Amino acid sequence: MISLKDKKVVIVGASSGIGKALAKLFIEKESIVYLVSRTESKLKQVQEEIGGITHVIPMDMLNEHSVNKAFSKIGKFDFLSFSAVSDETKLMSQIKDMDTEIAQRGMEKFWGTFNCCRAAANYINKGGSIVVTSSMAIYRPSKNGASIMNAASAAVNVFAKSLAREISPTRVNIIAPGVVKTGVWTENEKTNFSEWAKNTLPVEHLGTADELAYTYFNALTNPYMTGTTITVDGGLTLI
Numbered sequence: 001m002i003s004l005k006d007k008k009v010v011i012v013g014a015s016s017g018i019g020k021a022l023a024k025l026f027i028e029k030e031s032i033v034y035l036v037s038r039t040e041s042k043l044k045q046v047q048e049e050i051g052g053i054t055h056v057i058p059m060d061m062l063n064e065h066s067v068n069k070a071f072s073k074i075g076k077f078d079f080l081s082f083s084a085v086s087d088e089t090k091l092m093s094q095i096k097d098m099d100t101e102i103a104q105r106g107m108e109k110f111w112g113t114f115n116c117c118r119a120a121a122n123y124i125n126k127g128g129s130i131v132v133t134s135s136m137a138i139y140r141p142s143k144n145g146a147s148i149m150n151a152a153s154a155a156v157n158v159f160a161k162s163l164a165r166e167i168s169p170t171r172v173n174i175i176a177p178g179v180v181k182t183g184v185w186t187e188n189e190k191t192n193f194s195e196w197a198k199n200t201l202p203v204e205h206l207g208t209a210d211e212l213a214y215t216y217f218n219a220l221t222n223p224y225m226t227g228t229t230i231t232v233d234g235g236l237t238l239i
């Protein structure tokens with residue numbers, strides 16, 4: 001295992017869920033972590049909680065100027081993890097009722113991924129790598145009104161595989177999470193999903209941000225892995 005001490009890690013979506021859990025893992029390895037998301041106060045809270053060497057970088061992934069400014073402030077870095085998503089569950093809508101605005105907002109995750117990867121490509125060090133976030137729904141779509149969001153995840157998947165060729169030797173990998181207990185869901189939804197997972201999933205529990213973060217960490221730091229989509233879904237695609 002290469003030493004990760006003083007490596008520079010940019011985590012977009014660090015104020016919550018998977019991003020926050022991943023920040024903790026890199027701090028344990030004495031890396032320098034750039035905590036990135038929209039809300040400065042949430043990032044400062046994470047900074048206080050996890051200790052180590054961190055920098056708070058507020059940025060709106062949907063604003064090209066804001067993204068470019070953030071990456072130019074960070075400068076050269078080694079690893080980028082992208083797990084940001086805006087108000088995802090609020091964008092669910094059955095196709096018959098879906099207005100164009102909701103449909104366009106459903107693709108925000110893709111545009112955020114694109115804006116960050118484009119900016120990052122100018123600053124990533126040789127030997128560095130990128131991990132972005134798709135969803136297990138690209139293999140097993142649900143029927144709960146998430147069609148556009150699933151399409152955004154599929155777009156992220158193919159975009160990232162293309163980049164794995166285009167910007168090699170920089171490595172680019174994709175994680176496809178199943179249902180995970182994070183800020184995407186309300187407390188009520190987390191309770192309902194926990195019960196569902198206990199009774200339905202082969203692993204008999206709902207995924208946690210920490211369980212996902214281990215896979216992000218591995219994909220970012222494994223020098224022989226690129227262009228791969230890793231599903232971490234407690235076995236949901238099996239059933």
Ligand SMILES: NC(=O)c1ccc[n+]([C@@H]2O[C@H](COP(=O)([O-])OP(=O)(O)OC[C@H]3O[C@@H](n4cnc5c(N)ncnc54)[C@H](OP(=O)(O)O)[C@@H]3O)[C@@H](O)[C@H]2O)c1
Nearest residue numbers: 013015016017018037038039061084085179180182183184
């Ligand atoms: N959790 C699940 O069950 C599940 C299932 C399948 C796929 N996924 C995928 O996993 C990813 C979400 O990860 P998560 O569950 O850890 O989500 P999360 O806990 O809701 O965190 C989302 C992060 O995105 C940031 N964010 C939102 N809008 C932003 C913007 N415009 N610019 C910059 N940052 C922004 C939020 O911070 P601020 O509010 O501070 O901006 C937050 O840090 C998504 O790609 C989602 O599709 C999740």
